[in-house]
Amino acid sequence: MSTHASHKKRSGLMDWLTTVDHKKIGILYLIAGGFFFIIGGLEAMFMRIQLFKPENDFVAAETFNQLLTMHGTTMIFFAAMPLIFAFMNAVVPLQIGARDVAFPFVNALGFWLFFFGGVLLNLSWLLGGAPDAGWTAYAPLSTTSEGSGVDFYVLGLQISGAGTLVGGINFLVTIINMRAPGMTFMRMPLFTWTAFVTSGLILFAFPPLTIGLFMLMFERVFDANFFNPDNGGNILIWEHIFWIFGHPEVYILILPSFGAISEVVATFSRKRLFGYSAMVFATVLIGFLGFMVWVHHMFTVGLGPVANSIFAVATMAIAVPTGVKIFNWLFTMWGGKIVFSTAMLWAVGFIPTFVMGGVTGVMLAIPSADYQFHDSYFVVAHFHYVIVGGVILGLFAGLYYWYPRMFNRVLNETLGKIHFWTFFIGFHLTFFPQHFLGLMGMPRRVFTYLSGQDLDQLNFISTIGAFLMAIGTIVLFVNVIISTSKKYAPSSDPWHGRTLEWAIPYPTPEYNFAQTPLVRGLDAFWIEKAAGNKGMTPAEPVGDIHMPNPSILPLIMSIGLFVAAFGLIYDTMTVVVIGMAITFISMFFRSVIDDHGFHIHKEEVEEDLKGVKL
Amino acid sequence: MDAGQRLTDANFPEHPEKATLEGKNKFLGFWLFLGGETVLFATLFGTYLGLRHMNMDGPSTEELFKLPTVFLATMLLLTSSLTSVYAVLALKQNRVRTLQKWFIITLILGLGFLGLEVYEFMEYVHEGHTFTSSAFGSAFYTLVGFHGGHVAFGCLWIITLLIRNWNRGITLVNAPKYYLFALYWHFVDVVWVFIFTVVYLMGKVG
Amino acid sequence: MADHNNTETNIHRNEALQRKLAFKEERKHHNVSFIMMILLTLVAFYAIWSDKVADSFAVLFILVLAVVQVFFQLYIWMHLSHKGHDFPLWGMISGILFAAITVVGIAGLIWTS
Numbered sequence: 001m002s003t004h005a006s007h008k009k010r011s012g013l014m015d016w017l018t019t020v021d022h023k024k025i026g027i028l029y030l031i032a033g034g035f036f037f038i039i040g041g042l043e044a045m046f047m048r049i050q051l052f053k054p055e056n057d058f059v060a061a062e063t064f065n066q067l068l069t070m071h072g073t074t075m076i077f078f079a080a081m082p083l084i085f086a087f088m089n090a091v092v093p094l095q096i097g098a099r100d101v102a103f104p105f106v107n108a109l110g111f112w113l114f115f116f117g118g119v120l121l122n123l124s125w126l127l128g129g130a131p132d133a134g135w136t137a138y139a140p141l142s143t144t145s146e147g148s149g150v151d152f153y154v155l156g157l158q159i160s161g162a163g164t165l166v167g168g169i170n171f172l173v174t175i176i177n178m179r180a181p182g183m184t185f186m187r188m189p190l191f192t193w194t195a196f197v198t199s200g201l202i203l204f205a206f207p208p209l210t211i212g213l214f215m216l217m218f219e220r221v222f223d224a225n226f227f228n229p230d231n232g233g234n235i236l237i238w239e240h241i242f243w244i245f246g247h248p249e250v251y252i253l254i255l256p257s258f259g260a261i262s263e264v265v266a267t268f269s270r271k272r273l274f275g276y277s278a279m280v281f282a283t284v285l286i287g288f289l290g291f292m293v294w295v296h297h298m299f300t301v302g303l304g305p306v307a308n309s310i311f312a313v314a315t316m317a318i319a320v321p322t323g324v325k326i327f328n329w330l331f332t333m334w335g336g337k338i339v340f341s342t343a344m345l346w347a348v349g350f351i352p353t354f355v356m357g358g359v360t361g362v363m364l365a366i367p368s369a370d371y372q373f374h375d376s377y378f379v380v381a382h383f384h385y386v387i388v389g390g391v392i393l394g395l396f397a398g399l400y401y402w403y404p405r406m407f408n409r410v411l412n413e414t415l416g417k418i419h420f421w422t423f424f425i426g427f428h429l430t431f432f433p434q435h436f437l438g439l440m441g442m443p444r445r446v447f448t449y450l451s452g453q454d455l456d457q458l459n460f461i462s463t464i465g466a467f468l469m470a471i472g473t474i475v476l477f478v479n480v481i482i483s484t485s486k487k488y489a490p491s492s493d494p495w496h497g498r499t500l501e502w503a504i505p506y507p508t509p510e511y512n513f514a515q516t517p518l519v520r521g522l523d524a525f526w527i528e529k530a531a532g533n534k535g536m537t538p539a540e541p542v543g544d545i546h547m548p549n550p551s552i553l554p555l556i557m558s559i560g561l562f563v564a565a566f567g568l569i570y571d572t573m574t575v576v577v578i579g580m581a582i583t584f585i586s587m588f589f590r591s592v593i594d595d596h597g598f599h600i601h602k603e604e605v606e607e608d609l610k611g612v613k614l
Numbered sequence: 615m616d617a618g619q620r621l622t623d624a625n626f627p628e629h630p631e632k633a634t635l636e637g638k639n640k641f642l643g644f645w646l647f648l649g650g651e652t653v654l655f656a657t658l659f660g661t662y663l664g665l666r667h668m669n670m671d672g673p674s675t676e677e678l679f680k681l682p683t684v685f686l687a688t689m690l691l692l693t694s695s696l697t698s699v700y701a702v703l704a705l706k707q708n709r710v711r712t713l714q715k716w717f718i719i720t721l722i723l724g725l726g727f728l729g730l731e732v733y734e735f736m737e738y739v740h741e742g743h744t745f746t747s748s749a750f751g752s753a754f755y756t757l758v759g760f761h762g763g764h765v766a767f768g769c770l771w772i773i774t775l776l777i778r779n780w781n782r783g784i785t786l787v788n789a790p791k792y793y794l795f796a797l798y799w800h801f802v803d804v805v806w807v808f809i810f811t812v813v814y815l816m817g818k819v820g
Numbered sequence: 821m822a823d824h825n826n827t828e829t830n831i832h833r834n835e836a837l838q839r840k841l842a843f844k845e846e847r848k849h850h851n852v853s854f855i856m857m858i859l860l861t862l863v864a865f866y867a868i869w870s871d872k873v874a875d876s877f878a879v880l881f882i883l884v885l886a887v888v889q890v891f892f893q894l895y896i897w898m899h900l901s902h903k904g905h906d907f908p909l910w911g912m913i914s915g916i917l918f919a920a921i922t923v924v925g926i927a928g929l930i931w932t933s
Contacts, residue, residue, distance in 0.1 A: 102639040165650065173643040176907050177635070203646055203911075204918045207654035215661070216755065224745060224752035226661065232668025232749035237661055244657070244922055291918055295929065303929050565894040592778045594618055594787060632904065645908035649915030656919030660926030685865055692861065696854045699897045703850070708841060754853045804890050810861075811886040815868045819875045 018550035020104035023508060025111050026090030027406060032115050033082030038473070039122060040074035043067045045470055052463035054451035064447035065132035066149065072135030073153060075410070076249070078118040080387070083395050084256045085167055088195045090406045092171060094501035094508075095189045097180025097517045102173035103166075104548040105590070110167035112558035117160025120565055124152035134445065135244070139227035139238040143219045145256070148569050151220060155565035158213045159558070163205050168202030171195055180500075182519030183540040186280070189499040189523075190273060194259030195281050198289040204291070205248035212241035221568055236301060239386040244293035251290035253387065255283060257394025258325060261347045264397045265329050267495050268344035269336025272523055275328040282321035282328075289318045297371045315365035322358055326351060332417050341495070342416030346397035349424050352392060357385030360435065375445075378438025384431045396423075396476075401495065405469075408488045408507045417481040419472045426468025433458035433465075440583055498526035503536045510546045514538075514605050542606055544599040551595070557586040578586075620783035630792035635785050640790045648801050655805050656777045658757040659812060666817065670748040673741055675817030680737075684814045687730045688806065691765075694723035695803040698796045705792050710783050713792065720799065724769050731762050754813070761809055764802050771795055788789055853896045860889045 019025060047067050050058040059067065093101055101107050124130045131153035133142035144152050176194045179188070188196075216238070218224035225231035227238050267275040273279060295303065295311035329351055338344065360382040364370050373379055396419075404410045437458050442449060449455050492506040503525040504512060515538030522525045528536055564579025566572075617634055627633040632641050666675060701716035735755070738744075745755045772795055779788045864882040867873045873881065894900045900909055 091702055102643065169643050169646050169650070169884055173639050177639050177642060200914070203650045204653050204915060207650050208657040208922060211657040211661075215752075218745075218752065218756065222745065224756070225749040226665070226752050226756075228749070231747075232665065232670050233752070234664060234749070234930050236669075237664055237926060240929065241657055241661070244925060245827045294925070302931070310829060564683055588774065591774055596618065596787075629904075641908055645905075646911045649911035652912070652915035652919045653922060656922040657926065660923040663923065663927035664930050681865060685861075688861055692854075692857055694895065695897060696850065699850050700847075703843060703847060740879050769931060785826075792839050797898055800893050804893050807886050807889050810909070811864060811882050815864060816879055819878055 015530045015550070018108075018552045018553055019098075020548050020554075021110045022089045022093050022101050022104065022107060023406070023512075025107050026086050026088075028111055029082045029086035029089060030115075030309050030406070032111075032118065032252045033079055033086055036074050036078035036118055036122075036529070040071050041470065041473060042077050043071040043074065044228070045466060047071065048463040048466040050447060051449070051459050053460065054449050054456055056448060059447070061447045061519055062129075062132065064444075066125075066130035069129045069132050069134050069149075069153070070121075070443055073121065073131070073157070074118075075387075076253070078114070078121070079156060080253050080391055080395075081160075081164060082118075083501075084198070084253065084527075085114075086169055087191075087256065087260065087395070087398050087402060088167075088198075091402055091501055092192050092195050093174065093178070094405070094504060094512060095192045095499050096175060096178060096183050097500050097513060097519060098174065098178040099512050099516075099545065100178075101170050101546065102177055103170045105595075106166050106170050106549055107613065108297055108551065109554035109557060110163040110170065113163025113166075113561070114160040116558045116562040117156045117158070117163065120159065120562055121152050121156030124149050124156075127152075134139065136242055137216065137238075138242075139216070139219070139235045140379075142216060142238075143227050151569040154213050154217045154220070155568060158210065158217070159561050159565060161209055162561075163211070163558075165206045165210075166204055168199040168206070170578075172203065175199070177281075180513075180516050180519050185523070186277065187519055187522045187524065189259075190262035190276070190279055191259035192258065192497075193310055194255040194262075194283055198255045201248045201252045201255075201287050201290060203247050205252065207521045208241050209245035212238060212245065215241070217568070221571070233338045233448075236298075237299055238292070239301065243297045244458060247294040247297065248290045250285075250383075250387070251286060254312050254394075255287065257398070258283065260394050260398035260401065261329065261350055263499065264343045264347040264401050265332050266523075267338045267401070267497055268341055268347070269333045270337040270339070270496070271332055272498070272526075273328065273333035274334075275324070276522060278324055279328050282324040286318060286320040289321070291315060296365055296370075299367045300374045305367075312367050316362055319358060319362050325353060336477075341400070342411070342413055342420060343397045343400035343495075344421045345417065346393050348398065349420065350390065350393040350397065353385060353389035353424075353427070355381060357389050360385065372436065375443055376438035377442045377444055380444045381431050381434035381438060384434070388427055388431070394425075396420075402501075403483070404492075404494050404506075405501050405504075405508070409483045409486050410494055411479050411483050415475055417484070419475040419479065421472075422468050422475065423472030426465045426472055429465025429468060430462050431465070433461050433531065437462075443514040490506045493525075496529075498523040500524050500536070503528070509608055511600055511605070514545075514609050515542055516540050521542065532609060542602055543608070544602050546599055546604060548597045549595055551590075553586045553590050560584075560586065617786040620785055621708060621774070621789075625706055626784075627786075628706075630705065630708075630784060630786060630789035637786065637790040640794060641789070644794045644797060645676065648797065651801065653809075655760070657755075658753075658760055659808065662753040662757045665749040665753040666813075668749040669743075672743045672747045672751060675707060675750075675813075678741065678743055679814050679817050680734075681814065681818065683730060683734050684810055686778075687727050687734075688810050690723045690727045690730070691803050691806050694720045695800055697723065698799045702793060702796045705784060707788060708784055713784070714776060714780070717776060717795075721769055721772050721776075724765055724772075724799075728762060728765055728769070731758070731765075758809060758813065761805050763803065764798075764805070768795070768799055768802060771798070772775070849896055853892045857889050857892055860885045860892075 016024065016028065019028075046059060050056050050064060089101070090106070093099070097239065128147070129147045129149050131137070131145070131149035133145050133150055133153070137150065137153060163179065175188070175192060215224065215226045219228070220227055227233045227235050229235065262273055262279060293311055293315045295307060296315045299308050329347075340348075360378070364373055364379065364382055400411055400416055437455060440454060442455055449459070488506060492504065493502040495502070500517060500519070501515065517524070517536035518539035520537070529571045560579050560582030561580060562579070564576045567575030567577070567579055617636075621630065630637075632638050669675070697720045701713045701720065704710075704712035704716060743754075744751055746752070756768045775788070775791055775795060782788060864885045867878050869879055894912065899905065900912065
């Protein structure tokens with residue numbers, strides 16, 4: 001038995017490829033998500049350049065279809081999702097006082113599955129053309145699309161979707177089972193709460209996507225007839241399955257952003273969050289209602305007035321808990337000692353922007369009006385207001401706020417503010433005019449338009465805005481690069497934080513907490529600071545700390561599926577068999593080799609504690 | 615205590631599957647996974663219900679399904695669910711040989727079920743009901759095939775588990791693994807209850 | 821001293837006996853639910869096979885039988901009613917709720933020709 005096997009330190013690349021440490025996996029998610037964010041952003045820039053004047057010929061119509069499909073798919077699945085997982089990994093175990101997530105091995109597997117799914121999808125650019133059926137991949141457009149673009153879409157999402165699903169289960173179990181003593185559910189920081197609800201949504205929303213993608217794959221590779229009306233199929237089944245997944249998906253994205261905003265607003269107002277329990281209730285309610293509204297994406301397919309009305313009312317109902325949240329953020333700031341740090345600027349910018357997206361959302365929820373708005377730029381404006389103006393602004397707030405915790409360095413505030421103002425102004429310049437373009441009749445997903453229809457000026461303004469957003473993003477990357485050359489942050493608690501992640505010394509030890517902390521209330525760290533204590537009260541004596549072993553198997557399992565996907569795309573069964581064999585053999589090894597982890601000995605922990613700087 | 619050590623009757627915990635944090639996590643994570651699987655199968659059932667009359671030129675559900683085969687398959691799977699419950703009972707009493715006996719019977723019944731399903735599919739293909747013949751065909755084989763795939767995966771799982779732990783007795787490491795397999799197997803039977811009701815019996819009603 | 825030892829072994833024996841009885845009881849529960857499930861299956865098959873039940877009622881009837889049988893599986897064989905199953909229960913209830921919405925949505929809200 002090798003339970004007490006000594007601690008093997010790996011270094012460099014091997015360390016990152018085999019890590020099961022949630023903090024490192026968070027960084028991997030952040031880097032990979034950032035990379036795909038740039039790719040998705042470039043695709044958006046190409047589209048805006050094409051549309052900056054009427055009858056432009058910067059890209060061909062076919063390329064434009066590929067760009068819009070890849071932009072949507074990349075941004076949702078390979079930028080926003082991993083960035084959310086980045087913060088969930090980096091922050092949630094720290095906020096609940098845990099040493100790691102419940103399943104560290106599965107956590108690494110989730111990352112590598114996502115990563116290879118994203119790589120697979122993007123390789124389609126080099127291998128005969130990207131998918132071109134929109135990120136929604138409606139049948140029969142997707143089932144009859146030529147080339148193998150849509151096959152890349154199906155398999156890329158299938159692989160990364162599996163990674164997301166196991167990640168969701170992992171965080172649910174972590175939050176339920178691994179909370180520190182005293183950390184009751186109603187003392188959990190709001191970011192942890194939103195991570196919890198989001199993970200629940202992932203658990204129930206991703207299985208339908210899995211099935212939908214299987215059906216689409218069977219249709220394209222094995223000539224199935226689910227969506228083929230000539231043989232009894234029904235295209236509406238795809239639309240239902242896609243949106244049964246797709247609508248909860250947008251709540252999966254927005255809830256952690258809400259959580260990040262809640263942390264930032266409370267911290268920089270120097271007040272506890274207003275209406276904490278109402279916030280928790282609103283989060284759960286939004287998550288629940290998120291499953292009841294998917295038909296509002298399908299108002300115009302003709303399901304009849306009864307179905308449309310039911311789903312319209314359900315959709316409008318979501319405005320209520322969301323409104324509760326907006327007011328609670330405002331009341332948190334009311335009377336607070338507000339510090340306008342960069343993180344706070346993003347949070348303050350988020351509130352009115354997201355409200356605008358919410359208002360157009362309620363407009364779209366009215367079926368009769370939706371017949372006018374449907375498939376126009378009004379819809380494009382709406383979902384960019386909620387996803388960029390909501391999710392991305394929230395994630396940027398989180399990035400500036402948690403960057404010191406993740407990397408032990410702060411980002412430059414001046415560059416941060418330049419980033420905020422260029423991106424924020426650029427964002428409104430890009431998408432505000434698009435509401436009017438839509439109302440004037442410009443359909444979405446068109447590669448060009450004619451002059452003399454009053455569309456020229458607004459499209460031009462929109463493109464200018466897009467360039468501003470690009471400049472803002474470049475400033476962010478400059479800021480990140482500069483920060484790497486800097487020394488450690490002056491303090492482990494640079495923002496005077498309220499929650500447990502700020503109670504840890506820097507750099508964050510591998511085991512997070514030398515002694516599991518005792519939580520005595522909401523805003524656990526703030527309570528101790530207000531009581532004049534230097535740190536958290538420990539709930540246990542210093543002792544040996546059990547740690548999981550690093551493993552290369554998650555990477556190999558994901559590579560196996562990546563290989564098998566190529567076999568399916570190019571119809572070569574031997575490659576499929578080889579790929580699946582790699583995955584199954586790795587699973588077999590994982591199953592039969594007992595992995596008891598190792599212990600960091602009491603003496604080492606005590607040694608670390610001596611050198612602690614707070 | 616070493617989690618990999620064989621447990622004795624004296625130190626045997628009341629719930630060996632949940633005696634360690636790792637066991638607790640696995641137990642909860644697997645239950646949640648089953649919750650997700652419920653929605654996965656629901657998507658397949660919804661699709662099947664939407665497409666079950668779209669048999670085009672092929673045989674309809676009434677003409678196709680043979681209830682005696684389905685009844686036999688149902689009995690096999692139901693009994694295997696009982697034997698896996700017996701195995702869990704043995705697990706709780708630290709009787710590893712009894713556990714192995716019941717899981718082997720479970721495995722044999724599962725393999726019998728799979729054999730029947732393969733036979734049934736071959737018959738259907740013979741009668742012109744194939745995966746590509748109609749939307750009904752695609753939906754039928756995907757739903758029932760997904761369930762069959764779950765049974766097959768379960769068989770591989772229990773074979774690996776039994777061989778790996780043949781001489782090990784019950785430990786805090788393998789107790790959760792046995793328990794999880796039993797949960798999985800019950801869940802597969804739960805899905806089958808709805809398959810024989812919704813697909814086969816309702817198919818006879820039209 | 822001897823007396824003390826005696827009581828201790830007695831307590832021990834008692835506990836062991838009680839556990840044994842509990843297992844016996846549990847085994848009985850499992851056997852009873854197995855018989856119930858066989859009966860439910862038989863009734864469902866008979867209802868369809870015999871053609872004696874009106875079709876419209878038969879569908880509802882066998883669906884109810886299926887739900888009852890699944891209840892036996894979840895509560896008795898999978899121990900969902902036992903202590904320490906709060907979160908599994910929540911997970912399954914949510915799963916079943918969203919599953920029901922999914923089935924009704926997909927099967928009910930499509931054009932049928």
